[in-house]
Amino acid sequence: QNIKLRVSIDNCTAGYEITKHLIDLGHENIGIIKGPEPFAASTLRFDGFAKAMREHGLEIPESNITTGSFDVQSGYRCARKMLLQKVRPSAIFASNDEMAAGVLAAAQELKISVPERLSVAGFDDAPIAHSVWPKLTTVRQPLRGMGERAVELLERYVRQMNDETRESVNTLELLDYELITRQSTGPCPFA
Numbered sequence: 001q002n003i004k005l006r007v008s009i010d011n012c013t014a015g016y017e018i019t020k021h022l023i024d025l026g027h028e029n030i031g032i033i034k035g036p037e038p039f040a041a042s043t044l045r046f047d048g049f050a051k052a053m054r055e056h057g058l059e060i061p062e063s064n065i066t067t068g069s070f071d072v073q074s075g076y077r078c079a080r081k082m083l084l085q086k087v088r089p090s091a092i093f094a095s096n097d098e099m100a101a102g103v104l105a106a107a108q109e110l111k112i113s114v115p116e117r118l119s120v121a122g123f124d125d126a127p128i129a130h131s132v133w134p135k136l137t138t139v140r141q142p143l144r145g146m147g148e149r150a151v152e153l154l155e156r157y158v159r160q161m162n163d164e165t166r167e168s169v170n171t172l173e174l175l176d177y178e179l180i181t182r183q184s185t186g187p188c189p190f191a
Helices: 011-024 040-055 072-083 097-109 143-161
Strands: 006-009 030-034 065-067 091-094 119-121 138-140 172-175 178-180
Touching (some): 011 030
Parallel strands (some): 006 172
Antiparallel strands (some): 138 178
């Protein structure tokens, strides 16, 4: 029997919330660096971003959508491409903190001050989020809680397979997340 046990957060709603945070700061021209396609979280975070943009009547130019590899180098490459456009975004949402760190590096190289001229948001609240400067606005996932819950679900599933009990095992469980605002986001300079 093939069963998938997943413990996650609502990546779509979290992507929506972090994008709405940028919109609430006055940003309208917002770029996104998506994660790699095989990851469901990448698609869901993008869906949340697109929904927030649509609901606020904002367009997403194709040139503001790039795809990285969840690492600093791809975030840097994607950000440079966006930041060298004739009309560059005033904010970039990177689908994880490593790529957001790459955005900060590209902005620094191009002498674009963060958050005065560019707001940057990441995702995960990984250690790099508070190791870089400015510290990243991000979505904090309860990683320890997710791991503990996954082990509990797996243990329940194994017990069920051994027929000791007939309890049902939830195959997808969503835990709470938190939007953490730090120094990398600020009011849109063009608002």
